[in-house]
Amino acid sequence: MWRSGTIHVALAVCAVFLALPLAQSLVQGNDQHAMSWAPMPRSEPPMGEGMVSSATHVVSPTSGVGQVNGTLCLSSDRLWPGNDPSACDNGVGPVVAVFDPANGDVYVTNDGSNNVSVVSGASNTVVATVPVGSTPYGAAYDRANGDIYVTDFDSGALSIIGPVTITSTPTISSFTATPSTTSVGQTTTLTVVASGGTGTLSYVYAGLPHGCASANKASLSCTPSATGSYTVRVYANDTAGHSANATTFLTVTPALASVTLTPSSDTLQVGSSAVFAATPACTGGPCPSTVQYNWSATNSLGTVSPIHGSSTVFTAGGATGTDTIYVNASVGSKQVTALATVTISTTVLTGVSVSAASSSVTFGTTDALTASGVCSPAPCPGGVTFAWSLNNTLGTVAPTTGSSVTFTAGSAPGVVAVSVVATLGSASTTGGTSLQVLPAGSSPTISSVSLSPTSATVATGGTATFTATAVCNPSPCPSSGLTLVWSVSSNLGGASPTTGATTTFTAGSSAGTGTLTVTATLNGGTPRTAQATITVTSSSSSGGGGGGFLGLPGMEGYLLLAGLAAVIVAVVVALLLHKRKGLSTPAPSAAPPPATAPSVPADPAPTPPTNFDPTPPAVAPASPAASSPPLPAIPR
Numbered sequence: 001m002w003r004s005g006t007i008h009v010a011l012a013v014c015a016v017f018l019a020l021p022l023a024q025s026l027v028q029g030n031d032q033h034a035m036s037w038a039p040m041p042r043s044e045p046p047m048g049e050g051m052v053s054s055a056t057h058v059v060s061p062t063s064g065v066g067q068v069n070g071t072l073c074l075s076s077d078r079l080w081p082g083n084d085p086s087a088c089d090n091g092v093g094p095v096v097a098v099f100d101p102a103n104g105d106v107y108v109t110n111d112g113s114n115n116v117s118v119v120s121g122a123s124n125t126v127v128a129t130v131p132v133g134s135t136p137y138g139a140a141y142d143r144a145n146g147d148i149y150v151t152d153f154d155s156g157a158l159s160i161i162g163p164v165t166i167t168s169t170p171t172i173s174s175f176t177a178t179p180s181t182t183s184v185g186q187t188t189t190l191t192v193v194a195s196g197g198t199g200t201l202s203y204v205y206a207g208l209p210h211g212c213a214s215a216n217k218a219s220l221s222c223t224p225s226a227t228g229s230y231t232v233r234v235y236a237n238d239t240a241g242h243s244a245n246a247t248t249f250l251t252v253t254p255a256l257a258s259v260t261l262t263p264s265s266d267t268l269q270v271g272s273s274a275v276f277a278a279t280p281a282c283t284g285g286p287c288p289s290t291v292q293y294n295w296s297a298t299n300s301l302g303t304v305s306p307i308h309g310s311s312t313v314f315t316a317g318g319a320t321g322t323d324t325i326y327v328n329a330s331v332g333s334k335q336v337t338a339l340a341t342v343t344i345s346t347t348v349l350t351g352v353s354v355s356a357a358s359s360s361v362t363f364g365t366t367d368a369l370t371a372s373g374v375c376s377p378a379p380c381p382g383g384v385t386f387a388w389s390l391n392n393t394l395g396t397v398a399p400t401t402g403s404s405v406t407f408t409a410g411s412a413p414g415v416v417a418v419s420v421v422a423t424l425g426s427a428s429t430t431g432g433t434s435l436q437v438l439p440a441g442s443s444p445t446i447s448s449v450s451l452s453p454t455s456a457t458v459a460t461g462g463t464a465t466f467t468a469t470a471v472c473n474p475s476p477c478p479s480s481g482l483t484l485v486w487s488v489s490s491n492l493g494g495a496s497p498t499t500g501a502t503t504t505f506t507a508g509s510s511a512g513t514g515t516l517t518v519t520a521t522l523n524g525g526t527p528r529t530a531q532a533t534i535t536v537t538s539s540s541s542s543g544g545g546g547g548g549f550l551g552l553p554g555m556e557g558y559l560l561l562a563g564l565a566a567v568i569v570a571v572v573v574a575l576l577l578h579k580r581k582g583l584s585t586p587a588p589s590a591a592p593p594p595a596t597a598p599s600v601p602a603d604p605a606p607t608p609p610t611n612f613d614p615t616p617p618a619v620a621p622a623s624p625a626a627s628s629p630p631l632p633a634i635p636r
Contacts, residue, residue, distance in 0.1 A: 197238025359481030
């Protein structure tokens with residue numbers, strides 16, 4: 001018993017003396033291979049093999065002969081960060097350590113696990129474990145051949161460890177996708193940074209988007225063909241069968257394919273403005289909200305504002321001409337462009353003309369409709385747009401835009417109003433026509449036509465207006481296909497215009513009576529006529545606008561003139577009679593002179609008659625204006 005104890009003590013002393021130089025080098029830090037210790041509380045979980053904190057724990061020495069830079073606990077064939085030796089649970093029983101200057105490794109004997117831990121001096125990690133005999137205590141390094149000698153106390157043996165080939169597992173320090181958000185058809189790069197392991201590392205990628213394939217590359221180009229959110233994993237494998245893996249995330253959005261401007265062209269008045277909108281189109285789904293826009297006008301005939309956003313307002317300047325509006329749309333590195341042309345002029349849209357191939361359409365058949373703009377000054381420039389609509393469901397019109405469309409009749413009879421809105425720049429005007437929808441094999445006809453007024457009296461050179469109204473069966477008459485033609489009998493005058501629902505008759509220079517005739521025709525069918533009587537009278541010779549007396553037509557003026565003349569004559573005669581009566585009244589008792597007495601007798605004292613009245617007779621005073629002798633008295 002004593003002998004066995006003595007042997008144990010002797011072996012321990014030998015091991016101490018063999019390991020003393022190496023321990024002194026490690027503690028005092030005089031060798032470049034001194035280990036850097038990183039402590040951690042014992043209660044925390046292990047950091048894993050090869051994972052040691054770089055922080056240095058310094059313990060102030062008490063003896064003044066050196067200092068402890070830190071402590072690592074060697075337990076279960078691993079190095080664990082610790083605070084100090086007393087905090088380590090040495091489950092493997094490390095006893096001594098020797099240094100191999102050839103490769104910088106440290107060999108530690110573990111009497112609790114009957115093996116030797118090989119610790120890398122560069123990383124302070126256990127890189128290998130070599131099994132030896134029972135209870136290895138002492139160890140020594142043979143510089144001549146690089147062997148490590150280990151005394152196995154309970155086995156009574158000496159284990160010789162030759163040069164150890166250190167193997168490690170691969171480690172991935174980073175794995176990224178640049179960019180991490182891309183779009184269909186755009187390329188992203190997957191990059192992995194790995195180290196360690198045995199031999200050359202190889203790489204395998206999993207979870208890639210459609211369109212991307214794995215390759216044995218540390219930098220993999222990926223061009224997705226489908227949208228989605230992807231978790232991509234890479235595996236780094238060494239030749240010894242060890243592997244490490246890591247993941248990264250990749251988002252693939254729809255790809256920007258094109259952009260469209262609305263409107264694609266426009267015509268503006270000088271100083272006016274219009275709104276232009278950009279609509280993107282993407283491959284693989286709806287476009288993302290991250291689409292960016294940039295607007296510009298190239299010819300400086302106007303301005304755009306704002307220059308960013310999905311729409312902008314173009315304002316024309318004071319010069320005429322053509323400008324071009326550009327929009328650049330982008331998502332990431334993908335860019336697309338579109339343009340619109342703007343014509344700046346002084347032309348104004350004043351109306352729209354609509355025509356139909358036929359005024360009536362039978363069930364299920366079609367009719368061609370055409371619209372054209374009316375401008376001042378004519379003609380209209382390019383850029384006039386047309387939008388069509390119907391007032392009921394008796395048919396359909398397709399397309400609903402454009403200068404030429406097709407109307408398709410339904411299966412119910414009636415009249416449908418077709419409207420079209422013409423737009424040029426900021427100006428719009430509305431026009432239209434009506435179509436009659438009839439059963440198959442039938443068509444509308446004119447049943448009658450009437451005139452208003454039915455008669456008129458016009459002085460030479462005068463005018464009169466007439467209106468024609470057609471009545472159709474079925475009613476009402478369609479607006480297209482109906483023609484009204486006017487004519488005048490004899491040479492009394494003429495009608496203008498000669499077609500249309502209204503005309504004006506202008507009398508010639510000759511008086512007389514004639515007729516005004518209107519002829520109504522619907523789509524070349526049976527014509528219907530109506531007439532009005534026209535009387536043309538002569539104008540007054542004294543002028544006055546070509547009519548009769550005081551501007552009254554015909555005999556009315558002359559009858560009025562004759563009436564006025566008769567009244568004047570009657571008044572003059574009455575005045576004259578009244579005047580003569582006052583001047584010729586004789587004295588009441590005077591006897592008329594003898595008819596045969598030419599003169600008064602010269603007898604100075606005539607004998608008065610027996611019935612003589614001495615009162616002198618009353619004599620009316622003579623009128624100062626009278627220039628003729630008094631008239632003889634008129635007997636009573």
